[in-house]
Amino acid sequence: MPDRATPGYETVVGLEVHCELSTRTKLFCGCANEFGAEPNTNICPVCLGLPGSLPVLNEKAVEFAMRIGEALHCEILPSIFHRKNYFYPDMPKDYQVSQYDEPINVGGHLELPDGTVVGIVRAHMEEDTGKTTHVGGGGRIHEAEQSLVDYNRAGVPLVEIVSAPDIRSAEQARAYVSELRGILVATRASDGRMEEGSLRVDANISVRPAGSSDYGTRCEVKNLNSLRSLGRAIDYEARRQVELLESGEAVRQETRHWDESASVTHMLRSKEEAYDYRYFPEPDLVPLVPENELRRRASAGIGVLPAERRSHLVSVLGGRDHAAPVMDQVQTVLELSLDGLVASAVHAGADPKHALNRAANELAAQGEKAATLAPESFAALLSLEASGALSATQAKAVLAELVSSGGEPSVVARKLGFEQLADDELSSVIDAVIAGHPEEWERYADGDKKVAGFLMGEVMKATRGRANGKVVAQAFTARLG
Amino acid sequence: MARLARLDLTDDELAALKDELSDLLDHVDRIRRLETHDVPPTAHPLPLTNVFRPDEVAESLERDEVLAAAPASENGRFLVPPVLGEAP
Amino acid sequence: MSASSLLDRGVAAIASAIRTGEARAADLVEEALARVDAGERELHCFQTVTADEARRAAEAVDAAVGRGEDPGPLAGVPIALKDNMCTRGTVTTCSSKILENWIPPYDGTVVARLRSAGALIVGKTNLDEFAMGSSTENSAFGPTRNPWDTSRVPGGSSGGSSAAVAAGYVPVSFGSDTGGSIRQPASLCGVVGIKPTYGRVSRYGLIAFASSLDQIGSFGVTVADATTAFEAIAGHDPHDSTSINLPAPSLAATLGEGVDGLRVGLIEDFLDQVAPACAAASSAAAEALESSGAKCESVSIPEMLLGLPAYYIIAPAEASSNLARYDGVRYGLRVDGPDAEAMNGRTRAAGFGPEVRRRIMIGTYALSAGYYDAYYGQAQKARTLTIRAFDSAYERFDVLLAPTTPSPAFKFGEKTKNPIDMYLSDLCTIPSNLSGHPAVSVPFALDENGLPVGVQVLAPALGESVMLRVAAVLEAAAPGDCRGPVLGPRSSTHA
């Protein structure tokens, strides 16, 4: 698919996603795996790399890694850990324990909502590093006067998921990360919170002439901490590479850094400067063999995956072949885990489109809390709205109140003053409005539908919005008679 | 190699080391030339697998004690001269 | 210091006298400290003497006895620990400037077990910096002298621990053995040194030199003492992934069972590589076992000679990674610099001595891109060949016999000019580290200079029981004057 941003070229992307696992403790020690703790309070001899300390593998982390492998359709294999040697102050041992040439999960795939299948090369286990803060020089790394290190994050378990270069646009890259995030959350292996650094993405980006099947020279872009950064960095980098090619220059293989504030990537190092990590098998750990009991426990913990939820929701909504905007709503509903609400409302008789609309718009606007709404409340509210007992405006207001404070829809409606007008009261208001605006009524009767809005507005004004628009419209039609 | 090992050595020290290392490499040359077709490597003398710990929180160290042993610290963190560049 | 002092009557006698209240730990510790005081000016076995702590531990032991409690199998036994084992609250230096003032915030597993066994830690002993060496001359804080002849080295790297036993300070001590660092100094000091099966004793809290080779073990005046000391520290530890999940072996009870019918192989490949006194001692040991009822045979295992070159790739490679953490950030020495990288480099250059630097460099090289397969990869395969050779030898033999060292104690400076001369000290001990098998050195003879010569008993994995039975028989057959303690340095003017 030729890219809109870079006509005549195709963008090729492979992603490396680092995912922090939701274990209670770190990968090799009993320190709490906890975001946002006071600096250096979750540290011990092991995760501080004190002389004499030794790692012991967290069984739950292994289980989570296997779940991720299974959910991504990987082969789960016997694996070993290596040491990746490099000096950096936030790495307590000055080597990272990581899986290198014998990782636990290899060769899976992930299907995007648009049907694209992205290959998964591997999903291996490793430990996280601490956090360095650069002080002075406005926090910019190259101008810092000194640096401060917090090791709370050092040793937190990670699974690094490496995709094949099967992604073809910024949009697809974002869809891949969203889908992956959904899978990680469904397996309960990770909370998937990008804003807390639970998911961190590096992108390998190259471009090639549209229609070519050879890969171009790729650049690895680091520091993509949100879906927005990911998309923007890919677009920027693809354009940069296309411009190089168009001006007759070659793309050089290098590692680049995404600068969010300047919206550019800049070079960190070239391929020639590639670091020699001197990998060798970690002698302090023993091989990991995915025995049946481990496999069984890992599988048992996997919840319903997003793809399955998606196809279920689509079938609830009346089957396949939905238009793109509908699929966007479906995606929103899935991401906020509102699909159960939609399905139960539909089963209780709600119109599928109506349920999806309210869920993807009004409920979604309430954020994460929306998922706490009781399914029967949602169904009851939709039915009140459908019967005309509540106007659309009123229904939305009730919905917001239900999410924030709970309660029973009809009670909440009454509390908000949305009690339905008595039929005779509405009837006399309509009569009075017709009597008060004879000219307009005449034009309406002659078929000028534009004036209907004005008349409706007058009725609403007189009833302070308590009238149901549908009922009023029916009444107008009846009076033409 | 000294840079990879983070040893800031003088030229004289480096020169002396270079000679010693080449002697040593001659000495272990036998290993390099060993016929090892079909011989698997041994990383570990014990045939152990699957050694785990349960995911249970254990007590961490006292931060003050740890930082008191550090060459420098500030605001609960380890203080180091500016770190130039990102991790490789 | 009379020879009948309780301190010289062995671990079992001490623990029993303390447990029954016949003797007080407080008195015993004073006696041990007095000996340390008298000998240290000359010997320098200790990096740190922990007198106050030992006295407090002694009081606690006496108080426990007073309350009718059992203070443990090493009740009131003064011991010494190699200064590469983490002791909470007591400086642990690894005999390196880079850790000169480092006080661990935790006890290693062995240390914790010894404390709870009622042992009294008298001090932390000197070693070759980061256990890299065979003479303790590589200590950043000066060498230890051999109590048999103070112009000679005690061996290494656990030279301080072996000398502390040989000097009669303590009946038992603890060291670590990566390529022979317990057995070689035991041989040079005329004491017993046990290197257990890899994984028998927890490495948690042992400052790593080469993780896949390091193993903590014990020194003792006698096989029985070294065995009791080993029993106190052995057994599974959940903090060490490479710890064998088996209960601690019970060995003391079977020590006296003799060697009748045992098949013993004398490894002949070492014999023409070592000094005549050392070769003669191991041949004599084979004869002694034969006359005690064992069946001895010579056996050639040429792969044994692959050990040294394989070791001098594997150990430095692992060390280069293990020692990366000494970067001046979290603990230990820092030499400042304009940026973190410069600070790291200056700290490490200033903090590590020449031998440590040498090994870091060779290890970095052996692991680096383009050389890994030729060096580290090949050495790992040589390791496989060594293990296979042992395995097939143990199909025919219950234990193997070999010299412990190529020579008795050598003079200071004799082997420091050429690193490879020093490395050869470990020729006969290294194969057991590569295979992870247990081995013990027992004093068995005196050379023409009156220096002790040890012989080595090697056994298959978890074969400590049969190995120590053989050692006990050798001990009984050995002349009494070839083993310590040497109360007061025996000589400083030997030719």
Ligand SMILES: [Mg+2]
């Ligand atoms: Mg990684």
Ligand SMILES: [Zn+2]
């Ligand atoms: Zn920890």
